[in-house]
Amino acid sequence: MSSGDHVVERKRSPSVHQDEEHDSKRAKTSEDDVHTNGSAHKKNGKHHFSVASSQSDSVGNETSSQAIHGIEQEHMQEVVENVYRLRMPKDFFDFWNFSCRTNPMNPRMALSAAGIELVGPFDILAGDVDYKPSNLLELQDLANTHWRYYYDVPEFQTCLRVTGMGSQLHYGYFRDDPYDLPVFVASNDAGKDCKITEHGGNLFAAVHKLIETMRDDPSIEDRTPLAELQEVVKLHAEKFNHSLALSVETRAHRQAVVTSTWHGAGFVGNEKSSSDNTLAKRHHLSDKDLLHLFEEVCREDDIHEEVGKQRKAKAEEKLDAIGKLTEKDAQDGIYDTTLELGINIFCYGNTILHKYAKAHLERGYELFGRDFFRDITKAHIEKRTRGDELSRLPMK
Template sequence: VPKYLMAAHLRGEAPCEKNGGVKKRRSDQADIPDSLRQEAETCYRLKLPEDFYQFWKFCEELDPEKPSDALVSSVGLTLVGPYDILAGKHKKAKSTDLDFNLHWRFFYDPPEFQTILVGDSKTQYHMGYFRDVPDELPVWVGANEAKKGCAISQVGDNVFAAVKLFLSKKLKEVTDKKKNAILKDIDEKLTRTAKELGYSLEQKTTKMKQRDKKVVTKAFHGAGLVVPVDKNDVGYRELPETNANLKKICKAIVDAPTDDERLKAFAPIQEMLTFVQFANDECDYGMGYELGMDLFCYGSHYFHKTVGQLLPLAYTLLRRNLFAEIIESHLARRREEEVDQEAAGMGEMIQSWACLVQLSHNQLLTHTYQTPFPSSW
């Protein structure tokens, strides 16, 4: 009997309680009450894969008191985001108006990305589930270092694979024998648990390769965009500029010495916006999606208004309404250049809630962005 099942029994919890009765779980399901699963998925309005719950139980075995912190001292990872719901942290929040669209959302995170693990705060390393469509399960787990840019790397199709890859790199870096032994022990436990549960530990699975074939463009973040394209090739048309040229155009806009120069530099973008209108009229919704995402990824506040015109519309046309809502919430907060300096210095509790990092005078600030709720959790 797994330790976490025994622990649940000792706490007097049934494997799954619903309407006063006991419902049998499938053998591949984690022992987490349906009510808690529903709460996590209702808060985010996103379906969570079974590996999300299984990994929580794995961390619960490592540290029954604080599963969220089970990997902090050894691996340097903290369970966050929807894991905060499983930990009950949302119930301790002072604010009644919690915006889960922004919870643990970093500066470059597109709506498709949902943070579940955070690492080094200096680079703002974090891992999250990446979804092409909000009402479907994630296609893989990605990683980003917000202080370095918008690039999202694929690190496996489940959280076990992602942490395994992270552990493997960590083991190569650690020279201290004691720390190395601790990491090896966790690595062995994780590998064994993943195999028992039937999860692949490959960085790139067949399923991920199949998804790659559906990608119409890599976009600036490199994760790729997927849109429906019919047999007549309706659904996506290429931008008239390459990624390299588009970045040069963006740089010219941001670096312009005066507003007049900036307006002139914006002409190629304005022309592309006209092309996007034509594309939308002919159901090639992927074009506006790509341009909006690229400008979002470039990161400058000069593009926020244009992104706000492009992405919510693209998501709505693609019937990805939740993503439209997320990008609108994100842009509204992303535009604020003033960071709450007092909140930024209120100690480790607040520092641990890094949600959005602001651009001020075209430089990434190092302070924590305080959303309405994290600092009070």
């Protein structure tokens, strides 16, 4: 992913669910907001995004067909970004074109030799989604949780899943801000834990690295198909000018992270953010302290005994008190602790804590002006599901 791939100057455009209060805060810019590489048009109180035709030139290079699995080339970027309400990087479309050439009959299974399946936004490019302009709003709502695994924070957008390994390993883009391009491609195995791991600045780099890991697996007897596939991925990465090395955007993210949070990828704040604005440094709350507190809130072994009820009530009171401390920080212009607390509660994963995770995440994203991440949080927690049956968009 290269910052030079998109030459249109970026201006922020609000999400479809943007509230009136936030609109008023951005009154000076809302009239000419641009969803980079396109425009945000307001109709009946809703924002609809269209992509400038010149930005679709990279989509379908060196491809002879006029339509790829149901979506005409010149409309692919427009349709995907309209449904997801997220800017998609050039490597996403290049990776699709690579997949179409590798397996013209079923591009989503072009990497089947490595057990990799293209999902998420690729479902739209494949023409598998029942898309029509009349059901766009419904699709937009469903896209918020389409292939969103249990521990996927709003910053994570699943694009690939790995099958046949008995895991819930999946890969996708990680964005610091919903109005920006991704900063790296990451992975998570929701069957194990909440950890998010970086894998390069584009899908080619991530897949190349994944196949390299598979080739090192001693349990795999015939590694020739993997070696051949890895070489094809490398050649197409070079062809489309995508580096397999660590990207500039990834390095910038690492330098700007306020705190790593429990999932490891951390979050980037604003101009007032600082590595000193953490729960540990401002309120002397270590990860160990929080973990113990969450365990006490979620204990159910002695909940029917008086001592158990008192212990749980005391833990809930302490968690509420921490919430008040983060709200006081927010009133003082420090938003970091609110979002950090929300992310860590979400990563703990227990449904008993969902009301706390929802409250602090929504508040944190609102404070940072990332309302679309707030909307994704709300939709995800309401439908948060373990497992890997996570297709939500209506299929043909």
